[in-house]
Amino acid sequence: MNPIQKTHSGELAFSILENIEALVLVADKRGHIIYCSPSILRLLKVEYEDVLGLQWWNLTRVDPETQRQEIEGIKKIIAGTIPLNRTPYTKSILDKNGNEYWIQWQDALGPDDTLIGVGQNVTEYFHSQKIIETQRAQLKRLSLVAEKADNVILILDKDGNIEWLSRRFEILNNLKLTDLVEKMGSTNIVNVSNNPDISKILERVKTEKIPFSYESKNHNVDYEAWAISTISPIFDDNNEIVNLIIIDMDVTERKIAEKIIQDKNKDITDSINYARRIQRSTLPHMKDITAAFPQSFILFKPKDIVSGDFYFFHKGHDHIFIAAADCTGHGVPGALMSMVGAAKLTEAVSKSNDPSEILALLNKGIKSALKQTEEGELARDGMDIALCSVDIKRNVIHFSGANRPLWIIRKGSTTVEEVKGQKKSIGGSTDDSYPFEEHKIKYKKGDTFYIFTDGYADQFSKSSGKKLLTKKFKEILKNNCAKSMAEQKAYLEEFIENWKQGAEQVDDILVIGIRL
Structure with missing residues (x-):
C-alpha cells in the first residue's frame, strides 16, 4: 500500500491526487521518491515503478555537486536546522525520451519526515518568455543600429501599434512616441501613416507574411517630402508574426527630379504633337x-x-x-x-x-x-x-x-x-x-x-x-x-x-x- 493510503483521510487525499493535473512528488528524508502523481508519470512517459525509490533530483539529472547540496539541504530542513523555502522556483525535468519540461515547484513539509513538492508545467510560458527576451534583445540591438541610421524606422507590434521609432522620425515630424496619442489619437500605424491604403497593406503583410513596399507623401512637414516604405514581418519560432518593422527611404529628391522630367517631357511631347500637325498639313x-x-x-x-x-x-x-x-x-x-x-x-x-x-x-x-x-x-x-x-x-x-x-x-x-x-x-x-x-x-x-x-x-x-x-x-x-x-x-x-x-x-x- 502507498504510504499516503494508511488512513481514511490519506485514502481521500490519495484519490484526489490521482485525479488532478497538478504534479505531486513525495520524498522521504533521504530524498527518495515514495509517491508521484499520475500526472507526472504521463508527463515523463514512465511507469510508477520507474520512479519509485529514485532521489527526485535524478529527474532533473543535475550534476553531482548540486545533488550533494540538495541532499544536505533536505536533511537540514527535515531536522529543522534550516527553514523550508516556500518561495516557488522553476526547474527543468526530462522525460523518458530526453525532452525537457520546465516545472514551477513549491515545497512543503509532510508527515513522517517527508518532503512534498507540488508543481505545474510552465514549459510553454517559459519558452514564450525566452522568445520574448530574445526578441527584446534583438529589437534593442536593432534600435541601437537604427538610431545611427538616416532612415525613418518604426517597430510595431503584430497589430500595428508603434513600440519604437527612430530619432530620424522625431526630427522629420517634430514628434516623439509619447506625442502620437495626443496629436494622432493613437500610436497605431493606421492613424499615423499618410498612405490611405495602409490598412489594406498591413492586412496583406499579416496574411501573406511577406514584406511589402509602398509610397507615401509626408504632410506633416513644411515642405513636400516623399518616402518609399518597406514593411517587413518578424516571426517567432512557430512562424507567427510578433513584430513589424517599417523602414522608410527618402525619395524626395528623386520625386522632384521625376517631376522636372515629366514637365520637360510634356513640353517636348507638346512640341512634337505640334510638329505632327505641321507635318500632316504638308x-x-x-x-x-x-x-x-x-x-x-x-x-x-x-x-x-x-x-x-x-x-x-x-x-x-x-x-x-x-x-x-x-x-x-x-x-x-x-x-x-x-x-x-x-x-x-x-x-x-x-x-x-x-x-x-x-x-x-x-x-x-x-x-x-x-x-x-x-x-x-x-x-x-x-x-x-x-x-x-x-x-x-x-x-x-x-x-x-x-x-x-x-x-x-x-x-x-x-x-x-x-x-x-x-x-x-x-x-x-x-x-x-x-x-x-x-x-x-x-x-x-x-x-x-x-x-x-x-x-x-x-x-x-x-x-x-x-x-x-x-x-x-x-x-x-x-x-x-x-x-x-x-x-x-x-x-x-x-x-x-x-x-x-x-x-x-x-x-x-x-x-x-x-x-x-
Missing part, C-alpha cells in the same frame, strides 16, 4: 488623291508621333504624280528629313514630268540642302523613294525608284510583276550627278499597282521574333488583290496588328495601292 489631302484615283488607299502608320515616311501627290495637265518616300530615321529626325525631302520633291516636280529626271534633281537638292557636297561634311542622310507619273491619256506609268520597287497585279491575275528601282538612295553617298533610270509600264483599266516603304515587311512578330519579310507581304497582296481597295487597306491594317501581337512597331509604315 501631306496631300486624301480627297485630292481619291478625286484623281477613286479606287485607291494609303496605309500610313508612323512609328512615333511624327514620321520619317511621307507620301507625295501632284496632279499635272496630263500626268498624275504619286510617290512613297522613306527618309533616314524615324521620329523627330526622320520627320525633319521628310520636310526637307517633300519640299525638294515639290521643287523638282515643278521643273520636270520625267520621274528619272525628278529623282536626279531631288538627289542634287537633298545633297545641297544638307551640304553633303562639302568636304568633311559627315551628314549622310537621305531617302529611298518610289515615284510614279501616271499618264492617264496614254495609259502609261512612268516609274523611277531609289531602293524601292513598283509592284503591279494585272486585272484577273494574281501574279505580282515587279519593276525594281535602282540600288541607290537619294542623297547620302550617291553622287550628285548619278543618272536614275525611267521605266514605262503600259496598263489597262482594272490593273492595280503598289508602292511602299520597307516598314511593313520589316515588322517583327512578338511570338516568333521573325520579320514579316517582302515575300510574305507579296503573298498578302496576291491573296487579297480581288478585293476592293478599301477592303485591302482594312485587311493590311488588321494583319499587321495581329502579326505584331503587341510588339513594338519597328519602323514607319507606308503602303499605297491604286487601281487604275
Whole structure:
C-alpha cells in the first residue's frame, strides 16, 4: 500500500491526487521518491515503478555537486536546522525520451519526515518568455543600429501599434512616441501613416507574411517630402508574426527630379504633337488623291508621333504624280528629313514630268540642302523613294525608284510583276550627278499597282521574333488583290496588328495601292 493510503483521510487525499493535473512528488528524508502523481508519470512517459525509490533530483539529472547540496539541504530542513523555502522556483525535468519540461515547484513539509513538492508545467510560458527576451534583445540591438541610421524606422507590434521609432522620425515630424496619442489619437500605424491604403497593406503583410513596399507623401512637414516604405514581418519560432518593422527611404529628391522630367517631357511631347500637325498639313489631302484615283488607299502608320515616311501627290495637265518616300530615321529626325525631302520633291516636280529626271534633281537638292557636297561634311542622310507619273491619256506609268520597287497585279491575275528601282538612295553617298533610270509600264483599266516603304515587311512578330519579310507581304497582296481597295487597306491594317501581337512597331509604315 502507498504510504499516503494508511488512513481514511490519506485514502481521500490519495484519490484526489490521482485525479488532478497538478504534479505531486513525495520524498522521504533521504530524498527518495515514495509517491508521484499520475500526472507526472504521463508527463515523463514512465511507469510508477520507474520512479519509485529514485532521489527526485535524478529527474532533473543535475550534476553531482548540486545533488550533494540538495541532499544536505533536505536533511537540514527535515531536522529543522534550516527553514523550508516556500518561495516557488522553476526547474527543468526530462522525460523518458530526453525532452525537457520546465516545472514551477513549491515545497512543503509532510508527515513522517517527508518532503512534498507540488508543481505545474510552465514549459510553454517559459519558452514564450525566452522568445520574448530574445526578441527584446534583438529589437534593442536593432534600435541601437537604427538610431545611427538616416532612415525613418518604426517597430510595431503584430497589430500595428508603434513600440519604437527612430530619432530620424522625431526630427522629420517634430514628434516623439509619447506625442502620437495626443496629436494622432493613437500610436497605431493606421492613424499615423499618410498612405490611405495602409490598412489594406498591413492586412496583406499579416496574411501573406511577406514584406511589402509602398509610397507615401509626408504632410506633416513644411515642405513636400516623399518616402518609399518597406514593411517587413518578424516571426517567432512557430512562424507567427510578433513584430513589424517599417523602414522608410527618402525619395524626395528623386520625386522632384521625376517631376522636372515629366514637365520637360510634356513640353517636348507638346512640341512634337505640334510638329505632327505641321507635318500632316504638308501631306496631300486624301480627297485630292481619291478625286484623281477613286479606287485607291494609303496605309500610313508612323512609328512615333511624327514620321520619317511621307507620301507625295501632284496632279499635272496630263500626268498624275504619286510617290512613297522613306527618309533616314524615324521620329523627330526622320520627320525633319521628310520636310526637307517633300519640299525638294515639290521643287523638282515643278521643273520636270520625267520621274528619272525628278529623282536626279531631288538627289542634287537633298545633297545641297544638307551640304553633303562639302568636304568633311559627315551628314549622310537621305531617302529611298518610289515615284510614279501616271499618264492617264496614254495609259502609261512612268516609274523611277531609289531602293524601292513598283509592284503591279494585272486585272484577273494574281501574279505580282515587279519593276525594281535602282540600288541607290537619294542623297547620302550617291553622287550628285548619278543618272536614275525611267521605266514605262503600259496598263489597262482594272490593273492595280503598289508602292511602299520597307516598314511593313520589316515588322517583327512578338511570338516568333521573325520579320514579316517582302515575300510574305507579296503573298498578302496576291491573296487579297480581288478585293476592293478599301477592303485591302482594312485587311493590311488588321494583319499587321495581329502579326505584331503587341510588339513594338519597328519602323514607319507606308503602303499605297491604286487601281487604275
